[in-house]
């Protein structure tokens with residue numbers, strides 16, 4: 001029997017064909033622009049040999065419990081057990097740790113993208129459950145834009161400008177003369193959105209803007225960051241030097257009399273202190289174009305041309321999120337706002353600044369925000385929270401204090417780690433350190449559909465369903481479509497929904513009523529829909545009844561009355577619509593940040609040398625940029641089980657020649673933190689001195705050599721945080737060496753390492 005249905009995943013909406021209860025085909029929903037290769041991977045993923053089909057317990061843990069220690073994780077056999085055995089073990093461990101060590105000893109922030117459905121979102125489920133069960137140590141912030149999340153509230157009063165709001169592309173196409181994109185507009189990033197978007201609008205938006213005559217200037221180490229068909233000028237500075245360029249442009253605005261003094265006076269505070277720094281009054285160094293050209297190692301003529309391009313007309317300045325995933329990552333975002341303030345176009349249609357147009361699909365889509373419901377959390381009353389990227393350090397050094405955004409946080413003594421919906425052996429930096437830290441807790445519980453490196457390293461693994469095996473609803477706040485995600489096939493093997501696993505645990509721990517509030521899946525989907533209805537009622541929008549929504553499969557939220565312009569209301573009337581900063585204005589100098597006294601995040605935008613960058617590289621060291629994978633979502637869609645060649649490393653022809661590396665050659669990248677294999681891709685568009693590897697490979701260190709085999713660059717990245725203010729992921733500041741491995745085929749390589 002054939003059945004066809006529409007559903008959604010993080011990489012877009014799709015049509016599924018199910019024959020005799022088996023998924024046989026998935027195709028992008030026509031007109032959605034979703035990537036056929038990524039969407040088409042579902043049948044392979046669903047029935048992959050790396051699916052987990054029954055609960056498993058590590059042999060040592062099954063035999064000796066926590067006395068077995070953590071050293072056997074990832075090495076010992078995983079023994080299949082029945083659900084009751086596994087659930088009793090997990091509930092027993094949660095109860096024991098809670099009683100003996102308190103809620104802080106249970107670490108359950110569980111960072112990760114999970115799946116698109118908003119009810120079965122594993123990370124929301126686990127946090128809700130652990131709060132219901134008495135509290136836990138949570139994680140604050142994210143890997144995507146953690147530094148921005150910390151700094152923007154001090155500058156703009158909140159972090160909506162990175163999390164939610166952006167001037168719409170429609171407005172840019174109509175109004176903007178020049179778009180300057182720091183970090184570029186890499187089209188691969190538009191293939192995904194957290195929660196899944198109904199449409200992939202960026203290619204058309206860019207084409208429309210170009211057709212109307214908008215000029216694009218891309219600042220990035222490589223031409224891949226320019227979408228195909230876009231005529232953009234490219235400036236390729238050293239990675240990590242963008243702040244210097246922004247500051248120099250800001251100074252140039254002052255020096256040429258172009259700075260908008262009225263705007264600065266009316267809408268900003270602290271511009272005098274910032275100006276003094278730009279002029280060199282505080283450090284003896286005027287921030288001239290020559291100065292920036294030296295730091296960025298680009299011809300000064302390029303920066304002069306850049307200045308000419310933005311000195312007149314309507315200018316949109318944008319930065320990719322990647323810029324702030326670096327040492328002192330707070331600075332480029334603050335500096336971009338300061339530069340936009342100098343030009344005085346913040347809040348005008350098509351002018352000012354915005355973040356992340358090149359980072360994710362649906363940024364700049366014209367939509368009403370907040371119609372997609374989310375599983376509500378529960379207060380983590382007895383718990384605490386750590387900055388997301390500090391978890392390995394916290395596991396290593398319980399009791400240590402760190403500074404974080406004006407506070408001090410003491411690392412708790414974590415005994416139990418609970419992860420559902422994330423893959424820390426993909427996302428965390430310095431994986432050798434993570435591997436060490438991971439041995440320390442007494443118990444590690446992981447829910448996963450697949451045998452990821454994290455699942456392989458758990459004590460107890462509970463097999464989770466994928467979104468195709470349950471009912472849900474999905475969508476993202478930035479895109480107008482909300483989609484039904486009907487169950488397409490029965491759960492594979494003995495996989496359970498995360499929700500059902502938590503219900504069974506909550507029964508054992510006596511917190512079921514708090515956790516599920518007496519509702520099952522169907523009850524919860526209806527409950528979540530009431531959030532959408534309530535939102536509609538507030539905005540005078542007619543929302544369909546749940547049943548008719550479910551039957552139709554998709555509901556498009558009507559567009560806003562006028563296309564979005566970031567900060568337009570503030571611009572219109574700053575007295576009536578002040579920002580939530582202490583001054584109510586854009587803070588170019590923050591007294592609050594000054595009060596923290598952080599040398600690594602001073603109170604106004606500054607140029608600070610990264611610890612690792614080309615400006616401080618040894619001869620033959622290269623700057624490793626680790627960007628997002630083109631046809632995966634992080635470590636999802638990884639073709640596990642098929643023994644792929646390692647992921648690619650992009651290298652400039654001259655760098656390759658100097659090292660004897662040929663196209664397609666097997667290479668080894670290394671630094672003091674670790675080493676991995678990668679397949680060379682000679683890329684003439686790449687700046688010399690830079691190598692680029694995408695994230696996403698499943699971590700697999702060779703037991704004999706320790707060299708990571710699949711091309712996971714996080715063995716090379718550093719656990720150093722952006723600053724004491726952000727404590728955020730700074731993965732993009734890493735220096736490496738690269739050499740040929742000598743073998744060119746997978747078979748030859750088996751013999752090499």
Ligand SMILES: Nc1nc2c(c(=O)[nH]1)N[C@H]1C(S)=C(S)[C@@H](COP(=O)(O)OP(=O)(O)OC[C@H]3O[C@@H](n4cnc5c(=O)[nH]c(N)nc54)[C@H](O)[C@@H]3O)O[C@H]1N2
Pocket residue numbers: 111112113114115120122143144145325420421422423424426427428447448449450452464465466467498626627628633634635636695713714717731732
């Ligand atoms: N070097 C470097 N590192 C980086 C980055 C970088 O730029 N450079 N980027 C960082 C960023 S921005 C991010 S967002 C992170 C991403 O890191 P993660 O979000 O950890 O990556 P994913 O692979 O999406 O992990 C989600 C996991 O959830 C599992 N999963 C999916 N659906 C379900 C479900 O229904 N139930 C359960 N229990 N599990 C499910 C998937 O199989 C997968 O293992 O990586 C970060 N790491």
Ligand SMILES: Nc1nc2c(c(=O)[nH]1)N[C@H]1C(S)=C(S)[C@@H](COP(=O)(O)OP(=O)(O)OC[C@H]3O[C@@H](n4cnc5c(=O)[nH]c(N)nc54)[C@H](O)[C@@H]3O)O[C@H]1N2
Pocket residue numbers: 143144145182183184186188189190191192219220221222225238239240241242320321322323325326358359360361625626627628629630631632633634732
């Ligand atoms: N296909 C696909 N798309 C994705 C994801 C995915 O896994 N797959 N992940 C999503 C997620 S979770 C996130 S957070 C976003 C991340 O969005 P981004 O952080 O914007 O994406 P990246 O690909 O990491 O980086 C974008 C580009 O920045 C450039 N760059 C790196 N360092 C520098 C620098 O110092 N200066 C300048 N000027 N440029 C630099 C690199 O050339 C890189 O190609 O992507 C999202 N989009």
Ligand SMILES: [Mo]
Pocket residue numbers: 143144145
């Ligand atoms: Mo991210």
